[in-house]
Amino acid sequence: MPELVVADVPEVSSVRRACVAAARFLAAGSRRWIAVAPGFGEVPDGAVGTFRGFGVDVRVRLAADTEGDVDPSLPLPVLIAGWLRQQAGAQSVSVHLVSPEATREQCQELGARLARETSGPVGLLVLGDGSPKHGDRAPGRPDERAPDFDDAVHTALSNADAEALLALDEGLAGELDAQGRAPWQVLAGTGGDWRCAGSELMVPFGVAYHVAVWENGRS
Template sequence: MIVRAVVVPYAPLLVPELVVGQVPEVSEVRRACVAAVGALAASSRRWIAVAPGFGEVADDAAGSFRGFGVDVRVRLNQNTEGDFDPALPLPVLIAGWLREQAGAQTVSVQLVSPSATSAQCRALGERLARAANSPVGLLVLGDGSPKHGERAPVRPDPRASDFDQQVHTAFKNADTEALLALDEGLAAELGAQGRSAWQVLAGTGSGWQCVSSELMVPFGVGYHVVVWDRVEP
């Protein structure tokens, strides 16, 4: 069964080698994410990850952040040996990097289209929950809107703040129905590509409690860092 779930962004700024100098806002996001996956590894060293994207990812994949400027290499399985694929998607690279930071053994990545409907996301979450026949951790990778205020990397949108606050409230309350009810069209307009991955988490069913939930908005991008635990029956 899925015994703990963690939500983090998949921003390149998490990797210290990709950031020039010490930036307090970056350090705070990185600290929160590393602490969250540390909690995930404490519950299970075997993870399932869900992230926005397309196609399939081999469980023994290995890759490099070379395309982001530095040849930092990561593996999805601690026992993997061999070639490093320079074309692995960013969320997969971040999943591998976080696995190594937490000392987890494996992370199996499931990519879900950012345009998947709420019903499709729920169905995938249900399948993942049924397939987990031993204790596993669920790593959910997804960014909020990059359209917050004057520091936004793209044209800002005044709706971004309310949207990410709505998401934050749903995480804080472990409200799976609220996550499944997120407006798919609005999320797309706001560039919140994490929406589909968040709804897969919601599809794993009720019976969650929130341990911690943070919303940070450095550089105009909404980042959610969340830890959920299963409620004792």
């Protein structure tokens, strides 16, 4: 979020540009999105949120035509989903929160259900960080296992390899605080004929960010 960054930090700008570019790629295929993000509970369609809790009252909407009251309790991944929708000019995004402790079977089942219940062109926005335990700049205690874990995730995303995502170790992901593990496995559970159109791994300030674009292999 530019409004939340004191200066134009190159590491932050690179992640932002990659995320916005991926969102715009998604919007080019569909202006209606479904988002999967780590968290608990349900998110009302068309909710309006604010980044006020993070220092600046930047408001975001999950649907372009929403004028409802601001919900100050929306979690960060939901706010990011709304912000990316606005940056890309998509019409709407409905958010499904999946527990970071969900098993791979539960994630796979949710992915299959979303695929089964969705009709027409819909973009799937998957939100979740890699490990925040890379090296001396990590915000938490560094863990020497983090680089190998995120390298494996990057390889899986670059190859559109759903089986590799499903094979990620749930326990290790939890120990490394990789919040993206469950959403990535929901993606893997959709069963699409995917191919990767681009994938990046960036690790600013010790936190791994994976920005990847998958598209239908039959398109």
